[in-house]
Amino acid sequence: MSRxxxxxxxxxxxxxxxxxxxxxxxxxxRLDRNSVRLTFVADPQVNIDRQEVFDKDNPGLESSxxxx
Numbered sequence: 826m827s828r829x830x831x832x833x834x835x836x837x838x839x840x841x842x843x844x845x846x847x848x849x850x851x852x853x854x855r856l857d858r859n860s861v862r863l864t865f866v867a868d869p870q871v872n873i874d875r876q877e878v879f880d881k882d883n884p885g886l887e888s889s890x891x892x893x
Contacts, residue, residue, distance in 0.1 A: 833853045835853055835856050836852070836853065836854070837852070838850050838851060838852040839851045839852075849865055849871060849873070850865070850866045850867070851863055851864070851866075852866070
């Protein structure tokens with residue numbers, strides 16, 4: 826599993842890729858006192874879910890993210 830922890834400023838992005846193919850781009854699009862808004866861009870065949878939705882739809886399957 827790959828893991829990257831970093832700091833981004835408003836308007837900056839992170840690119841998820843494999844073998845020089847972009848899988849998704851995540852952009853920090855809004856920053857409030859207690860929350861951030863992330864914008865995800867990916868091809869339609871790439872599924873993007875919130876953690877709780879993924880867990881509900883896939884009971885017993887551990888996702889690759891941790892709840893630290």
